[in-house]
Amino acid sequence: MSKLHVTTTINGDSREFLCEPEDTLLDALRNTLGLTGAKEGCATGDCGACSVTVNGRLVCSCLMLAAEAEGQEIDTIEGMADHDKLHPLQKHFLEGAALQCGICTPGFLVAAKALLDKNPDPTETEIRYHLAGNLCRCTGYDKIIRAVQNAAAEMRGA
Amino acid sequence: MSVAKPNPHDSGPKHVSGQAIYVDDIPMPSNTVHLAFGLSERARAKITKLDLSAVRTAQGVIDVLTADDLPFANDVSPSVHDEPLLATGEVFYHGQPMFLVVADSHLNARKAARLAEVDYDDLPALLTIEDAIAADSKFEEPVIWQVGEPYDDAPHTLSGSIDIGGQEHFYLEGQAAAAIPREDDMIVHSSTQHPTEIQHKVAEALGTPFNAVRVETRRMGGGFGGKESQGNALAVACAIVARRLNRPAKMRYDRDDDMIITGKRHDFRIDYAVGFDDTGRIDSLTFDQFTRCGWAQDLSLAIADRAMLHADNAYFLPNVRITSHRLKTNTVSNTAYRGFGGPQGMLAMERVIDHIAHYLGIDPWEVRKSNFYGKGRDKTPYHQTVEDNLAPEMMAALASRSDYWARKAEIAEFNAQSPILKKGIAMTPVKFGISFTLTHLNQAGALVHVYADGSIHLNHGGTEMGQGLFTKVAQVAAEVFGQPLDAVKITATDTGKVPNTSATAASSGSDLNGMACKNACEKIRDRLVAFAAERWQVTPDAIRFTDGIVEIGDQPIPFGELTKAAYENRVQLSATGFYKTPKIEWNRRAGRGRPFFYFAYGAAATEVIIDTLTGENRILRTDILHDVGKSLNPAIDIGQIEGGYVQGAGWLTTEELVFDDKGRLRTHAPSTYKIPACADRPKIFNVALYNNENREDTIYRSKAVGEPPFMLGISAFLALSDAIASCGEAYPALNAPATAETILRTVDRVKGQPW
Numbered sequence: 054m055s056k057l058h059v060t061t062t063i064n065g066d067s068r069e070f071l072c073e074p075e076d077t078l079l080d081a082l083r084n085t086l087g088l089t090g091a092k093e094g095c096a097t098g099d100c101g102a103c104s105v106t107v108n109g110r111l112v113c114s115c116l117m118l119a120a121e122a123e124g125q126e127i128d129t130i131e132g133m134a135d136h137d138k139l140h141p142l143q144k145h146f147l148e149g150a151a152l153q154c155g156i157c158t159p160g161f162l163v164a165a166k167a168l169l170d171k172n173p174d175p176t177e178t179e180i181r182y183h184l185a186g187n188l189c190r191c192t193g194y195d196k197i198i199r200a201v202q203n204a205a206a207e208m209r210g211a
Numbered sequence: 212m213s214v215a216k217p218n219p220h221d222s223g224p225k226h227v228s229g230q231a232i233y234v235d236d237i238p239m240p241s242n243t244v245h246l247a248f249g250l251s252e253r254a255r256a257k258i259t260k261l262d263l264s265a266v267r268t269a270q271g272v273i274d275v276l277t278a279d280d281l282p283f284a285n286d287v288s289p290s291v292h293d294e295p296l297l298a299t300g301e302v303f304y305h306g307q308p309m310f311l312v313v314a315d316s317h318l319n320a321r322k323a324a325r326l327a328e329v330d331y332d333d334l335p336a337l338l339t340i341e342d343a344i345a346a347d348s349k350f351e352e353p354v355i356w357q358v359g360e361p362y363d364d365a366p367h368t369l370s371g372s373i374d375i376g377g378q379e380h381f382y383l384e385g386q387a388a389a390a391i392p393r394e395d396d397m398i399v400h401s402s403t404q405h406p407t408e409i410q411h412k413v414a415e416a417l418g419t420p421f422n423a424v425r426v427e428t429r430r431m432g433g434g435f436g437g438k439e440s441q442g443n444a445l446a447v448a449c450a451i452v453a454r455r456l457n458r459p460a461k462m463r464y465d466r467d468d469d470m471i472i473t474g475k476r477h478d479f480r481i482d483y484a485v486g487f488d489d490t491g492r493i494d495s496l497t498f499d500q501f502t503r504c505g506w507a508q509d510l511s512l513a514i515a516d517r518a519m520l521h522a523d524n525a526y527f528l529p530n531v532r533i534t535s536h537r538l539k540t541n542t543v544s545n546t547a548y549r550g551f552g553g554p555q556g557m558l559a560m561e562r563v564i565d566h567i568a569h570y571l572g573i574d575p576w577e578v579r580k581s582n583f584y585g586k587g588r589d590k591t592p593y594h595q596t597v598e599d600n601l602a603p604e605m606m607a608a609l610a611s612r613s614d615y616w617a618r619k620a621e622i623a624e625f626n627a628q629s630p631i632l633k634k635g636i637a638m639t640p641v642k643f644g645i646s647f648t649l650t651h652l653n654q655a656g657a658l659v660h661v662y663a664d665g666s667i668h669l670n671h672g673g674t675e676m677g678q679g680l681f682t683k684v685a686q687v688a689a690e691v692f693g694q695p696l697d698a699v700k701i702t703a704t705d706t707g708k709v710p711n712t713s714a715t716a717a718s719s720g721s722d723l724n725g726m727a728c729k730n731a732c733e734k735i736r737d738r739l740v741a742f743a744a745e746r747w748q749v750t751p752d753a754i755r756f757t758d759g760i761v762e763i764g765d766q767p768i769p770f771g772e773l774t775k776a777a778y779e780n781r782v783q784l785s786a787t788g789f790y791k792t793p794k795i796e797w798n799r800r801a802g803r804g805r806p807f808f809y810f811a812y813g814a815a816a817t818e819v820i821i822d823t824l825t826g827e828n829r830i831l832r833t834d835i836l837h838d839v840g841k842s843l844n845p846a847i848d849i850g851q852i853e854g855g856y857v858q859g860a861g862w863l864t865t866e867e868l869v870f871d872d873k874g875r876l877r878t879h880a881p882s883t884y885k886i887p888a889c890a891d892r893p894k895i896f897n898v899a900l901y902n903n904e905n906r907e908d909t910i911y912r913s914k915a916v917g918e919p920p921f922m923l924g925i926s927a928f929l930a931l932s933d934a935i936a937s938c939g940e941a942y943p944a945l946n947a948p949a950t951a952e953t954i955l956r957t958v959d960r961v962k963g964q965p966w
């Protein structure tokens with residue numbers, strides 16, 4: 054079967070790529086576009102390591118076909134910092150030791166940003182609920198939740 | 212001062228921006244091939260037909276290899292050469308690699324691997340501990356250690372048994388490797404805790420000396436012991452294909468394959484018989500430890516040894532016999548996992564304490580107090596003296612910090628009022644021995660260069676799997692030279708820079724590599740001092756490296772200026788460092804010696820709530836006091852403690868490995884195998900470091916932290932048991948993992964309504 058041609062916007066830049074019909078968005082990001090920040094932890098939508106947003110909505114890129122990205126706006130971890138200036142979430146994950154091996158970190162950051170974009174002042178329960186789809190085997194989550202809370206507070210100017 | 216500071220993880224800025232490169236992220240040349248294994252679908256069988264024609268003609272397939280195509284050693288075992296890379300005529304577990312597919316993409320390789328036509332002649336498979344006991348299937352004769360003479364007419368006696376489930380590592384980054392042929396050499400990137408072993412196995416498979424293979428490991432996305440030996444197969448497969456086709460080769464297991472193929476924490480059944488007095492003080496105890504090692508030996512003997520070494524946990528056992536049965540089964544070959552058998556041995560001991568307390572109707576804390584090591588009661592069952600017996604004081608401190616007694620009373624009151632929801636609390640200690648029990652592994656090397664501009668290049672034999680080892684070792688280098696941490700460049704572990712390394716395991720990473728690094732840095736610093744003393748005509752003791760500069764007498768000089776001058780005066784600014792742990796010696800068959808340089812301690816109190824109609828449960832509050840000696844980096848250490856606790860609690864609660872009666876693993880993805888998630892973290896989580904210098908001369912008097920906190924999770928398990936005990940008279944005798952289903956079943960048994 055011939056390859057599909059996809060035109061999309063990634064982190065604000067318009068991008069074009071070719072993909073097989075069965076390629077996932079995660080495959081396209083990692084293998085074709087060289088954006089390896091999204092990780093494959095399970096490929097079944099259960100770990101959140103591959104999180105990206107599509108038109109602002111959080112999705113597991115392992116569950117979305119690359120071809121479905123046509124005409125959509127995709128945001129990945131690579132676009133989160135404003136050039137050298139880290140997003141407050143990135144800063145608090147780093148300073149609050151909310152990472153160890155770091156492989157879950159991009160997914161958590163993308164998921165947490167999707168939450169704060171919609172709800173700037175989430176309760177702890179809301180944070181836990183929202184991040185329930187992201188697994189971390191290293192940290193035990195305590196520092197992750199705190200980092201999200203601290204980033205939210207900073208972004209609210211609190 | 213660089214040590215004792217909460218410096219963030221050295222890779223943190225890369226982690227948060229998605230720029231940290233793991234093996235699967237390394238850009239590979241465009242002619243790279245991708246590999247996948249074809250797996251056995253039987254637990255024990257002869258292969259009567261292996262027709263690979265459909266595999267060979269599948270889309271994108273370039274080559275297919277069976278055992279006959281391997282040019283040299285067909286072995287990926289870390290121990291006794293009993294683990295072929297590819298099966299030879301028969302299979303020994305469900306999921307065993309039988310053939311290797313080489314294709315143009317990962318997906319095509321995986322798809323093709325499913326297309327083989329295989330006929331099997333089934334043989335009887337030993338799947339469970341009970342099967343193996345009945346068939347007397349084992350890797351060696353039982354190991355027995357005895358001190359004193361256990362007897363059965365103590366004032367009180369109890370006996371029982373506990374089933375302890377295994378555990379999937381679930382490192383979020385699956386196993387991965389890549390090999391790139393370069394002239395006569397092979398360059399291997401591997402997500403491994405043990406680059407040196409990868410080097411050895413690859414060299415054996417290619418028929419070359421070790422010096423023709425270079426293995427590099429920058430970082431892993433989690434290891435936990437699961438990448439101590441389990442990466443061998445992928446690296447060897449890549450290297451063989453890379454040599455055969457003269458093309459780069461890459462392999463990663465997708466999650467299901469990873470969970471089906473690779474070994475896990477050993478599951479155990481431990482039987483006990485204990486004799487004690489009215490206070491619960493134990494005088495006689497026997498343990499029979501049965502462990503399912505799986506089909507190949509891997510590291511099982513050492514793991515079973517460590518289960519024996521921690522059978523006492525923090526308690527003195529005057530008359531004790533520990534018998535260890537290392538069972539051979541037709542299941543995945545179980546392997547290293549954080550704690551290395553220690554957690555299983557320790558859990559059984561804590562169960563015994565809990566059982567005694569229930570029987571006597573006194574608080575388990577009182578029974579623990581009666582049994583701690585102490586004056587005149589300080590010999591372990593393996594004849595090592597417990598010199599720094601911290602468990603009693605740490606437990607006492609935790610009891611008051613966590614308000615143990617008041618909460619205990621509140622819980623009793625709550626339970627009396629609440630017919631459906633029941634609470635429970637438990638407080639348990641950890642005493643964990645630090646050192647590899649294979650004595651020769653307790654060595655490490657480092658390589659340090661100081662460039663003429665004063666920048667420092669650091670390499671050592673340890674690997675970074677998220678535990679913050681690189682940061683800690685870099686802190687040591689910065690400390691020796693009085694430089695800021697960012698003056699030290701941390702470089703990937705590389706067998707070409709530091710040879711003959713041990714696995715980064717047994718919590719030993721910073722102890723060993725920190726010391727080796729210090730040794731190398733001090734050699735260079737001593738040369739700088741000698742040079743400066745002569746050049747500036749001061750005595751050596753007038754020279755200080757501090758706050759980014761060098762004070763020579765009262766003259767401050769930038770470090771870079773000194774190094775430049777030293778270079779121009781032909782002073783060597785590169786050094787290797789070496790360290791071997793002192794004081795240890797050990798005879799494992801006899802169970803005698805000093806296997807451990809020192810012990811690391813911890814104490815945890817956990818409160819839980821269960822729903823007696825569903826078995827659902829939550830951790831309400833956890834208080835931890837943990838001993839890391841004089842902390843090298845409190846932020847990293849607390850992270851290890853929190854993560855260790857949650858992982859330990861996961862092992863004993865939600866994480867259940869289910870093999871069916873055909874030996875197939877039915878829980879091979881996160882959809883069915885449940886590791887703790889955000890909501891499982893304790894609602895209140897207080898973690899504190901116990902202020903204490905290591906009495907032994909370790910790197911800046913710190914203590915190892917990787918494994919010991921894992922066993923703090925035992926408190927969650929016993930808190931669940933406590934909650935269940937409030938439902939009736941009988942002792943819960945809870946088995947692990949205490950899944951909701953197990954809890955419900957146990958509640959109903961305690962209520963006298965078994966099902």
Ligand code: FES
Pocket residue numbers: 092093094095096097098099100101102103104113114115116
């Ligand atoms: S890789 Fe997409 S959710 Fe796990």
Ligand code: FES
Pocket residue numbers: 151152153154155156157158188189190191192383432433677
């Ligand atoms: S930091 Fe390792 S999985 Fe989260």
